[in-house]
Amino acid sequence: MQSIDFPMHRHAPGEEVDYVIIGVGSAGGVLLQRLARAGFKVLGMEAGPFWDTERDWVSDEAGSHQLYWEDKRVTGGKNPLALGANNCGKGVGGGSVHWAAFTPRFHPSDFEVYTRDGVGVDWPMSYWDLKPYYELLELEMPVAGPAYYPWGDPHGYAFGPHPMGGVGNTLVRGCTNLGIGVSIGGPVAILSGSRGNRPHCIYRGFCIQGCKVGAKASTLVTHVPDALENGAEIRDRCMVSRIHHDTRSNRVTGISYIDRDGKECFQKAKAVIVSGYAIETPRLLLNSACAGYENGLANSSGTVGKYLMAQIGNVILGRFDEPVRMYKAPPAHALTEEFYETDPKRDFARGFAIQTVGPLPIAFAKQMMVARGNWGWGMRRIMMDYNHWSSFGLLGEILPWADNRVTLSHETDQFGLKVADVSFNLHENDEKLREFGRNKTEEVMRAAGAKEVVQEARFAHLVGAARMGSDPTSSVVDCYGRTHDIANLFVCDGSILPTQGSANPGLTIQALAARTADYLISQGTVIFNSDRRDMTPPPVRPELSPPGTHGVGVPRVANLASR
Amino acid sequence: MSSTSSGRDSVDRRPYDAKSGAPLPQREQPGYYPGFSTLGQKRFWDEATRQKVLDRVHNVPPIRFFLPAEVALLETVVAHLLPQDDRMPSRRIPIVPTIDKRLHEGRTPGYRFAKMPPDGDAYRIGLSAIEHMAKKSYGRAFGELTWREQDELLKSIHDAKPKPGAESVWEKMPIHRFWALLMQDCVEVYYAHPWAWDEIGFGGPAYPRGYMRLEHGEPEPWEVDERRYEWEASRDSVSDPSENEIASHDGHPPAGQGGTH
Numbered sequence: 001m002q003s004i005d006f007p008m009h010r011h012a013p014g015e016e017v018d019y020v021i022i023g024v025g026s027a028g029g030v031l032l033q034r035l036a037r038a039g040f041k042v043l044g045m046e047a048g049p050f051w052d053t054e055r056d057w058v059s060d061e062a063g064s065h066q067l068y069w070e071d072k073r074v075t076g077g078k079n080p081l082a083l084g085a086n087n088c089g090k091g092v093g094g095g096s097v098h099w100a101a102f103t104p105r106f107h108p109s110d111f112e113v114y115t116r117d118g119v120g121v122d123w124p125m126s127y128w129d130l131k132p133y134y135e136l137l138e139l140e141m142p143v144a145g146p147a148y149y150p151w152g153d154p155h156g157y158a159f160g161p162h163p164m165g166g167v168g169n170t171l172v173r174g175c176t177n178l179g180i181g182v183s184i185g186g187p188v189a190i191l192s193g194s195r196g197n198r199p200h201c202i203y204r205g206f207c208i209q210g211c212k213v214g215a216k217a218s219t220l221v222t223h224v225p226d227a228l229e230n231g232a233e234i235r236d237r238c239m240v241s242r243i244h245h246d247t248r249s250n251r252v253t254g255i256s257y258i259d260r261d262g263k264e265c266f267q268k269a270k271a272v273i274v275s276g277y278a279i280e281t282p283r284l285l286l287n288s289a290c291a292g293y294e295n296g297l298a299n300s301s302g303t304v305g306k307y308l309m310a311q312i313g314n315v316i317l318g319r320f321d322e323p324v325r326m327y328k329a330p331p332a333h334a335l336t337e338e339f340y341e342t343d344p345k346r347d348f349a350r351g352f353a354i355q356t357v358g359p360l361p362i363a364f365a366k367q368m369m370v371a372r373g374n375w376g377w378g379m380r381r382i383m384m385d386y387n388h389w390s391s392f393g394l395l396g397e398i399l400p401w402a403d404n405r406v407t408l409s410h411e412t413d414q415f416g417l418k419v420a421d422v423s424f425n426l427h428e429n430d431e432k433l434r435e436f437g438r439n440k441t442e443e444v445m446r447a448a449g450a451k452e453v454v455q456e457a458r459f460a461h462l463v464g465a466a467r468m469g470s471d472p473t474s475s476v477v478d479c480y481g482r483t484h485d486i487a488n489l490f491v492c493d494g495s496i497l498p499t500q501g502s503a504n505p506g507l508t509i510q511a512l513a514a515r516t517a518d519y520l521i522s523q524g525t526v527i528f529n530s531d532r533r534d535m536t537p538p539p540v541r542p543e544l545s546p547p548g549t550h551g552v553g554v555p556r557v558a559n560l561a562s563r
Numbered sequence: 564m565s566s567t568s569s570g571r572d573s574v575d576r577r578p579y580d581a582k583s584g585a586p587l588p589q590r591e592q593p594g595y596y597p598g599f600s601t602l603g604q605k606r607f608w609d610e611a612t613r614q615k616v617l618d619r620v621h622n623v624p625p626i627r628f629f630l631p632a633e634v635a636l637l638e639t640v641v642a643h644l645l646p647q648d649d650r651m652p653s654r655r656i657p658i659v660p661t662i663d664k665r666l667h668e669g670r671t672p673g674y675r676f677a678k679m680p681p682d683g684d685a686y687r688i689g690l691s692a693i694e695h696m697a698k699k700s701y702g703r704a705f706g707e708l709t710w711r712e713q714d715e716l717l718k719s720i721h722d723a724k725p726k727p728g729a730e731s732v733w734e735k736m737p738i739h740r741f742w743a744l745l746m747q748d749c750v751e752v753y754y755a756h757p758w759a760w761d762e763i764g765f766g767g768p769a770y771p772r773g774y775m776r777l778e779h780g781e782p783e784p785w786e787v788d789e790r791r792y793e794w795e796a797s798r799d800s801v802s803d804p805s806e807n808e809i810a811s812h813d814g815h816p817p818a819g820q821g822g823t824h
Contacts, residue, residue, distance in 0.1 A: 054609070054611065055611060056611070057611065058609075058611050058612040058615045058616075058768070059608065059609065059612045059768035059769055059770040060612055060615055060616060060755075060768055061754075061755065062619075062751060062752075062755035063612070063615045063616075063755075065670070068673055069673055070670065070671055070672060070673035071673065072671065072675070073673060073674045073675070074674070074675055074676075074677050075674045075675070075676055075677065076676065076677025076678070077677075080676055080677065081674075082672075082674065083672075083673045083674040084671075084672045084673020084674055085672065085673065088673060163777055163778075164777065164778055165777045165778070166777065166778060166779065166780055169778055169779065201773075202769070202770070202771070202772070202773025202774070203773050203774045203775070203777055204769035204770055204772075204773045204774060205769065205774070206769065206770070212609065212770045212771075213770060213771070213773075322779065322780060323779075323780025323781075323789060324780045325764075325766075325780040325781075325782075327765055327766060328766070328774045328776075328777050329774070329777045360765070361754040361759070361760065361763060361765050362750060362751055362754045362755060365750035365753075365754050366747055366750060366751075369743070369746050369747070369750065370743075372809050373721065373804075373809065375644055375717075375721055375746055375802050376643055376644060376645070376646055376714070376796070376800060376801075376802020376803065377578065377646055377796035377797065377800055377802045377803035378796075378802050378803040378804060378809075379644075379645065379746075379750065379802075380593075380645070380646065380649075381794075381796070381803060383754065383759075383762075383763050384593075384594050384595060384762065384763055386763045386764065386765060387763070387764045387765075387780060387789065388780075421677070422674075423677075452806075454809075
């Protein structure tokens with residue numbers, strides 16, 4: 001349920017805007033809201049539609065394909081990634097419309113894996129730089145979860161945890177029998193009680209088909225309404241084809257896009273922010289190659305498209321004698337991060353989480369096709385047992401590798417633009433981590449009482465491919481998302497993550513967007529008029545939170561954690 | 564849904580009762596939830612969902628992508644991949660027309676594996692490979708084979724150990740990806756249908772009402788308890804292997820493609 005009952009501001013044809021944001025998803029929605037609230041003239045470009053959720057969305061698995069980015073792409077390498085419904089959104093709200101909404105923070109260790117473990121790369125910022133924004137976004141979404149969350153930087157959640165579903169029951173039982181700590185009822189960005197004009201969760205289990213209820217957070221319901229109320233414009237069903245660059249000044253001047261009627265248009269902007277996520281962002285930069293940037297805009301380092309990451313996402317399924325009915329309750333409602341950190345007793349760096357998932361029938365059938373090789377009568381038989389199965393998602397950290405990358409294919413899409421060619425290979429550490437994590441997760445499933453345990457290897461999420469760093473020769477953007485090459489071109493979305501931990505990335509992406517917004521606001525008009533790079537950290541601006549979110553509730557242990 | 568080939572009474576293709584050995588009667592609704600009807604709850608669904616699901620039940624799309632000979636062959640193949648001989652003919656779920664619709668509209672899942680041709684081409688190439696395998700291995704067209712021969716030929720594709728006749732095709736098109744394409748499309752259509760939801764006891768659309776009994780697999784007041792029966796697959800089928808064979812399944816394709824987290 002999403003209702004916006006006021007007219008949207010429309011910039012005049014030919015009118016220059018301060019910021020054009022390409023992609024109104026997890027990051028784009030937050031940026032748009034804050035920049036509008038701070039008084040900038042902002043325009044969000046979105047390739048997909050502006051949803052009317054009651055009219056456009058359905059409580060139906062096969063009928064929800066419109067939520068996913070299903071345009072042409074090629075996927076290859078030794079371990080090809082599934083894209084589309086697996087990790088790519090289209091439409092206002094982007095991936096936050098169809099995420100399962102697990103919202104764990106990254107751990108402090110995630111920001112310095114090179115220093116600690118000699119793998120990957122350090123972030124150009126620390127956990128403590130991002131922490132204030134985690135706290136803001138956890139209230140803005142808001143996140144429901146336990147009052148005490150023990151892992152990483154221990155903290156608590158202001159909004160109460162959700163009741164357990166059948167899958168959570170099995171995870172708690174399995175973990176408890178093995179002496180593994182487990183968090184129940186969150187952290188997940190789903191309302192456990194109604195708030196403002198958003199109702200509470202009704203436990204229908206269709207989270208990744210879009211929350212028609214409005215209980216699950218997406219920027220469509222959390223940030224876009226406030227952005228529009230503050231004068232932002234969103235042009236939906238407009239595909240940005242190119243960012244324009246002026247060679248003489250080395251500044252970007254605006255964008256070209258194909259509007260909903262198929263007409264090519266130009267939009268002038270004082271600065272451009274690319275928020276297209278880990279495939280469309282590098283694709284657009286590469287497709288915007290021009291004089292001075294023949295290998296792709298802002299790509300003097302050659303790293304645009306490189307260091308793409310997905311997470312190990314094996315699904316471990318267990319059959320129980322008693323019914324589970326895993327289609328009820330949000331798929332995301334319990335997890336353990338007991339194995340998150342590097343353990344010197346293991347023969348690999350970094351770690352993993354174990355989380356509840358709740359495949360609906362079609363997803364479950366596809367899993368059984370892989371996990372048990374089912375077809376024919378075997379498929380009919382196993383599906384008749386659907387209600388006896390529970391499923392856990394292994395979420396494991398894959399390190400950044402230069403050969404995991406997005407390049408341009410020679411094939412073109414419906415607009416004549418070159419499509420992304422995605423190549424992905426697991427490396428030794430990734431494979432060891434996957435094997436260990438899979439075995440541990442299967443052990444938990446057996447300890448829960450499952451008689452048969454099978455698994456499907458797959459991947460979850462996408463980040464990287466335009467990474468941030470302090471060194472302009474090995475990264476694309478600085479710690480505020482500004483490209484090293486061009487002073488008024490920014491990237492802000494999952495693609496800037498240098499490493500990814502084994503936490504779901506949505507919360508971190510939105511927290512980074514809020515921090516980038518604070519930086520841009522602090523810089524005022526400097527970004528529009530000069531190439532000066534002021535790296536002074538901006539003050540945190542809680543007054544920019546959507547109304548009625550900041551200071552609500554009491555995260556009881558948020559400030560107890562020692563640094 | 565056309566019945567298939569081999570000129571044999573479909574009673575042979577039905578599953579049978581594990582104890583008596585008698586073929587199971589064809590049912591309106593197979594599965595362990597007799598009396599459960601998701602469509603019976605449709606007045607509690609939102610309008611957009613109700614329209615979408617009822618359209619699926621009542622409006623079977625016309626064939627526009629496949630040629631008539633391809634349709635006949637694909638119908639036979641799909642009748643093995645997702646057999647419905649335990650369903651009364653009037654309660655079988657049409658699968659091929661919806662696959663045809665997807666291909667006609669050029670809809671993809673949002674990616675194509677680098678070594679695969681576009682989905683429509685993959686179907687055409689794969690179907691013709693199946694015919695070549697039938698000719699080479701049995702000396703007859705696929706449609707002329709016995710049910711069991713057809714099942715065995717398809718199982719050889721499932722196992723990625725194809726019977727001879729189409730080597731040049733499988734050199735170019737990864738056989739396990741072709742199998743996955745077929746199987747995924749079949750389950751995507753079958754398990755999208757409310758009759759299949761009734762069969763497996765899935766609650767179906769659940770907005771705006773939602774669920775209230777979340778734990779221990781308890782049914783909602785409008786759901787029903789499970790009533791199991793023991794059955795064996797048709798004696799002419801090789802698609803329901805023993806637990807031991809399942810345990811030795813090595814899990815190709817190497818990675819799944821669904822989105823669950």
